[in-house]
Amino acid sequence: MAETRRNARQNHLTLAQQIINIALERAMKAGDHLPEKLFSDICGVSRTPVRAAFRLLEENNILTRREEEGYFLAVSESDDLAQAAQALEGLEQSLADRILSDRAERRIGDVQSVSALARKYNASRHSVLFALKILSQDGVATQLPGRAWAFQPMLDSPKAMDESLAFRLILEPQAILAPGFTVDSKKAGLLRGQMQDILTIKEGRITAAGFMRIDTDFHCFIAECSANRFARGTLLAHHRLRRATQKDAAVPDFRLRQSLEEHLHILDSLEQNQFDVAADLMVLHLRRSRIRRPEAANRGIPPLIRRPRA
Amino acid sequence: MSHSPVIALFPEASFGAALNCVGIAQELQRLGATPVFICHPGFTGVFAEYGFREYHLRDAAPSSANEAEDYWQSFIRNQLSHFDLDPEAQLPTYVSPTWEAIVDTVEAAEEGLEALLDRIRPDAILLDNVIMFPAIIRAGCPWVRVVSCAETELPDVHVPPYLSGLDPKDKAACRRFEKAYLKATDAAHRRYNAFRKARGLDPLPAGNFLETSPHLNLVLAPTAVRYTRKQPLDEPKFVFLEGCVRSETRFDPPQFPVEDGPLIYMSFGSLGAIDTHLIERMIDVFATVPARFLINVGGFLEAYERVPDNVFLGSWFPQPSVVAQSALFIHHGGNNSYCEALYHGVPSLIMPYCWDGHDNAQRAQATGTGLHMHRSHWTAEELEAAVLALLQDAGMKARLKAISKDMKANPGTSRAASAVLDVLRAKVRAG
Numbered sequence: 001m002a003e004t005r006r007n008a009r010q011n012h013l014t015l016a017q018q019i020i021n022i023a024l025e026r027a028m029k030a031g032d033h034l035p036e037k038l039f040s041d042i043c044g045v046s047r048t049p050v051r052a053a054f055r056l057l058e059e060n061n062i063l064t065r066r067e068e069e070g071y072f073l074a075v076s077e078s079d080d081l082a083q084a085a086q087a088l089e090g091l092e093q094s095l096a097d098r099i100l101s102d103r104a105e106r107r108i109g110d111v112q113s114v115s116a117l118a119r120k121y122n123a124s125r126h127s128v129l130f131a132l133k134i135l136s137q138d139g140v141a142t143q144l145p146g147r148a149w150a151f152q153p154m155l156d157s158p159k160a161m162d163e164s165l166a167f168r169l170i171l172e173p174q175a176i177l178a179p180g181f182t183v184d185s186k187k188a189g190l191l192r193g194q195m196q197d198i199l200t201i202k203e204g205r206i207t208a209a210g211f212m213r214i215d216t217d218f219h220c221f222i223a224e225c226s227a228n229r230f231a232r233g234t235l236l237a238h239h240r241l242r243r244a245t246q247k248d249a250a251v252p253d254f255r256l257r258q259s260l261e262e263h264l265h266i267l268d269s270l271e272q273n274q275f276d277v278a279a280d281l282m283v284l285h286l287r288r289s290r291i292r293r294p295e296a297a298n299r300g301i302p303p304l305i306r307r308p309r310a
Numbered sequence: 311m312s313h314s315p316v317i318a319l320f321p322e323a324s325f326g327a328a329l330n331c332v333g334i335a336q337e338l339q340r341l342g343a344t345p346v347f348i349c350h351p352g353f354t355g356v357f358a359e360y361g362f363r364e365y366h367l368r369d370a371a372p373s374s375a376n377e378a379e380d381y382w383q384s385f386i387r388n389q390l391s392h393f394d395l396d397p398e399a400q401l402p403t404y405v406s407p408t409w410e411a412i413v414d415t416v417e418a419a420e421e422g423l424e425a426l427l428d429r430i431r432p433d434a435i436l437l438d439n440v441i442m443f444p445a446i447i448r449a450g451c452p453w454v455r456v457v458s459c460a461e462t463e464l465p466d467v468h469v470p471p472y473l474s475g476l477d478p479k480d481k482a483a484c485r486r487f488e489k490a491y492l493k494a495t496d497a498a499h500r501r502y503n504a505f506r507k508a509r510g511l512d513p514l515p516a517g518n519f520l521e522t523s524p525h526l527n528l529v530l531a532p533t534a535v536r537y538t539r540k541q542p543l544d545e546p547k548f549v550f551l552e553g554c555v556r557s558e559t560r561f562d563p564p565q566f567p568v569e570d571g572p573l574i575y576m577s578f579g580s581l582g583a584i585d586t587h588l589i590e591r592m593i594d595v596f597a598t599v600p601a602r603f604l605i606n607v608g609g610f611l612e613a614y615e616r617v618p619d620n621v622f623l624g625s626w627f628p629q630p631s632v633v634a635q636s637a638l639f640i641h642h643g644g645n646n647s648y649c650e651a652l653y654h655g656v657p658s659l660i661m662p663y664c665w666d667g668h669d670n671a672q673r674a675q676a677t678g679t680g681l682h683m684h685r686s687h688w689t690a691e692e693l694e695a696a697v698l699a700l701l702q703d704a705g706m707k708a709r710l711k712a713i714s715k716d717m718k719a720n721p722g723t724s725r726a727a728s729a730v731l732d733v734l735r736a737k738v739r740a741g
Contacts, residue, residue, distance in 0.1 A: 098567075105564070105622055105623070106611070106617040106623060107616070109615055109616065157609075157611040157612050158609050158611075207562060208559065209562065250559055250626050250628045251359065251559060252558070252628075253558075253559055254359060254361035255358075256559070291359075292355070293356050293626070295580065295609025297324050297325055298323075298324055298581040299324050299412060301385060
């Protein structure tokens with residue numbers, strides 16, 4: 001029961017952060033109204049969790065509530081909003097999140113013992129073990145024989161990013177082509193609406209976090225629709241890892257929008273049952289995402305590109 | 311101009327020039343022109359990500375990814391120690407072989423460049439480089455020189471010699487450096503002049519690899535740090551740019567386990583990122599400083615373990631957006647970085663490696679817009695003291711605030727794009 005409550009709270013927290021990002025992207029100002037229905041549509045959830053997230057934001061002085069009028073933004077500057085988002089993140093960051101975040105930022109090594117982590121986080125061995133079990137469910141950590149735990153590779157370097165895209169190039173088109181791919185029309189419609197909504201955001205204001213969220217939502221949707229259970233499971237685990245640890249998200253605005261347009265074209269083909277076209281468009285989308293800038297460049301020297309090209 | 315003029319931008323194969331040109335291209339596009347990029351091998355996709363069409367120069371000697379990595383490993387082995395030398399001592403060890411390599415690049419690119427220009431048929435060409443490619447002059451359209459390394463690229467009695475890092479008042483040292491520079495570049499220069507002759511171009515004076523354009527020269531040198539020349543550069547053929555800052559993705563700083571202190575950004579460019587040992591030494595010092603550090607480690611993230619709680623490493627940052635939020639920018643003195651710091655009113659701690667980094671470090675110190683420090687000859691106490699001194703320097707902060715206000719009132723990207731289109735309009739008027 002306690003765990004269920006924690007998860008619900010965590011979901012409201014995630015939704016609250018999503019609401020702040022939307023307010024940031026739309027350059028909302030103090031006093032602007034946040035209609036429940038609009039945010040429920042944008043976030044693709046019912047009004048009840050939106051209301052709970054609004055309450056959480058009110059508790060943290062980010063929103064104010066007026067009787068019979070609803071919720072209004074209480075913070076004005078975008079910097080204050082960004083700070084509010086961070087404060088919210090710190091509000092209830094679980095030990096698992098802290099370990100994952102430190103791991104993604106290279107603050108802890110590949111192999112860790114429970115007691116070393118307990119010392120680092122000033123936590124009990126029981127709490128650390130619980131956190132590691134949560135991470136192992138997401139495939140981020142694995143228990144080794146004995147008392148040590150090994151962390152899986154993170155998506156934190158250009159090389160890891162390239163390997164991830166190479167892996168997805170193999171599997172994602174096949175997930176679409178596997179017999180029995182079934183489009184969840186309701187979810188497809190929600191995703192389409194969310195992506196179209198992001199495309200209306202002013203140039204330069206789409207956040208990296210906002211894009212990462214919709215990007216992983218879209219690719220998870222593809223995996224969930226696949227009838228091949230192994231492709232589905234493997235891809236879902238990989239996208240969870242991407243969402244948790246992918247760092248290299250500083251993509252120029254043009255490419256972010258181009259990626260969203262590519263997602264929409266893939267959705268079009270899927271909804272028209274043109275799975276072969278959708279799979280080809282997925283290849284094109286992932287290949288474009290795989291083109292990386294050189295890792296080092298200087299006058300008089302050939303630029304360094306260390307990844308094998310597909 | 312009834313049609314959308316096609317402007318071919320041709321930056322050298324370095325991020326500074328490439329991203330400087332992206333800023334100008336964004337403005338050209340906004341003003342109705344059609345900017346396209348000519349890319350050196352390896353830069354495929356860099357400009358497409360910003361929405362610009364790319365034309366690719368062929369790789370003269372295609373090499374595998376492993377060969378390129380071997381080349382860089384050997385470059386690191388041979389050159390790292392040279393980066394610790396003073397500018398004059400770097401002339402034979404780094405500057406001379408680099409000019410030889412640049413001349414190689416020009417010779418290898420010429421045929422492909424001529425074919426590309428014939429295909430693009432641009433209305434104008436923007437060259438952001440340190441050397442002329444004869445195909446550009448031979449294309450027959452107006453060409454624009456972008457001087458984006460340092461103002462010292464354009465000599466004058468009151469300007470210190472290019473790459474010297476010297477104070478212009480130190481006349482004896484300036485003369486000695488000039489003499490040593492001519493000697494170091496002599497072989498490459500002779501070879502380059504022979505190539506120019508073969509391509510129908512006049513030779514250039516000793517030490518000079520790039521003429522000024524008869525049409526337009528865009529000089530990335532903000533008013534606040536510009537030299538007073540004995541022989542002023544004539545407008546409108548010379549247009550000074552108050553920075554050239556591109557529009558970038560919005561950056562939200564990550565959450566640090568330690569949330570205290572100002573944000574400090576450090577980037578030595580992709581070349582500087584190769585010295586992982588030095589950056590590790592700096593990280594050890596930063597761990598004790600009450601601030602949060604964002605560090606660009608380029609393609610070498612996997613070389614780092616045990617990152618302190620107040621440090622965040624990344625392989626790429628949308629720099630203009632990060633600098634705007636920083637209280638201090640530690641960099642290698644690349645002109646783009648220095649100008650971005652000035653544009654956002656942020657003090658610079660410049661630790662130059664080579665080339666124009668020395669000139670910009672000297673200029674930052676002389677104009678009170680930053681501090682010049684040797685890139686590796688320091689103790690932990692000295693580095694910490696330099697960082698804290700810059701964070702606490704109220705006078706510098708006030709000076710930079712005023713500079714930033716002036717630069718933002720006259721952004722270089724808009725000025726550059728307007729000047730380029732003025733050249734085309736003048737050409738139309740002249741028939």
